[in-house]
Amino acid sequence: MLLAEDANSGRLGFLSVKVLEDVTGSERAHVADLAVTEGSRRLGVGRALMRAAEAWARDRGLAVLSLDVWSTNERARAFYGSLRYSAESLRLFKRLD
DSSP, rough: EEEEEETTEEEEEEEEEEEEEEEOOEEEEEEEEEEEEEEGTTTTTTHHHHHHHHHHHHTOOOOEEEEOOOOTTTHHHHHHHHOOHHHHHHHHOOOOO
16 A cells, blocks of 8 residues: 655545456556545646556566556546556446346
């Protein structure tokens, strides 16, 4: 768990990262959760947390950091794209009535 805090308002956001095994048997770091308080958005808090997660993964010898994002979450997809994250897979679904 990585926390972003300041001296005045306290917690600004958090990120949880864990190690997962992918389909090839290789380990990778995976961001399970990222949240930034409404008042702290667009101030670089999320970017700082992601950079800290990348450093955490590198320090453990992991070559990949993955995450999941909803396809409809355009703001999050633009944020991750600005950090040079790209799609690895696409999950398809069909509602069955």
